[in-house]
Amino acid sequence: xxxxxxxxxxxxxxxxxxxxxxxxDENRYAFAYFVTIANESAPRVQLxxxxxxxxxxxxxxxxxxxxxxxxxxxxxxPGDSHxxxxxxxxxxxxxxxxxxxxMHDGEGGVFKADIPRFSLRMPxxxx
Numbered sequence: 001x002x003x004x005x006x007x008x009x010x011x012x013x014x015x016x017x018x019x020x021x022x023x024x025d026e027n028r029y030a031f032a033y034f035v036t037i038a039n040e041s042a043p044r045v046q047l048x049x050x051x052x053x054x055x056x057x058x059x060x061x062x063x064x065x066x067x068x069x070x071x072x073x074x075x076x077x078p079g080d081s082h083x084x085x086x087x088x089x090x091x092x093x094x095x096x097x098x099x100x101x102x103m104h105d106g107e108g109g110v111f112k113a114d115i116p117r118f119s120l121r122m123p124x125x126x127x
Contacts, residue, residue, distance in 0.1 A: 002116035008041020009076075009103055009113040017122050018087070024122075027091040031120045035069070036083045037101070037113070039076035046075045047082070049102035052115070057092030069101075093122035 003012045014034050021030035039045050052064040067073065074082040088097060098117035104110050 002118040004114040004116040005040070006113040007103070007111050008039065009045060009101075010036075010038040010040055011101070011113055011115050012036045012038075013097075013116060013118045015097075015118055015120055017120075021087075021089075022122070024093070028089055029091070029093050029095075029120070029122055030087060030089045032085055032087045033097065033118070033120075034083065034085050035115070036081055037074070037076065038081040039078055041105075042078055043105040043107055043109075044075060044077045045103045045105050046073055047101050047113075048073055048104055050099065051102075051112075052088075052097060052099040054088055054090065054095065054097050056090040056095040060091070088120065090120060093125045095120040 001012050001014050015031050018030040018032055049067055050069055054062045070084050070086055096117050099115040100112040103113050
């Protein structure tokens with residue numbers, strides 16, 4: 001599973017193809033992704049914003065920014081983790097996602113925690 005660690009915040013992502021929500025005849029390929037954010041540092045941190053870069057197999061890039069994740073701005077004490085599920089739809093059977101979370105450490109510090117690049121891939125597709 002793709003994993004990135006930034007300033008003690010570990011982000012791990014896995015994805016899966018959603019056949020029942022996809023329509024290849026209409027260039028619609030749906031994916032779910034599962035993110036685990038773990039605070040392995042000393043201070044408490046809060047996820048305030050997200051920035052996603054979604055790239056389809058044709059190289060088309062879409063950027064998504066906004067507050068929190070799925071309507072939440074989780075606070076993680078040292079040793080805590082937060083897991084959530086979300087989704088993306090792209091126009092090709094393969095693509096990638098990556099990005100950052102804006103984290104606030106409760107001591108006035110702000111940093112961007114990396115979200116590792118991961119694949120969106122319809123089963124049976126070679127690349």
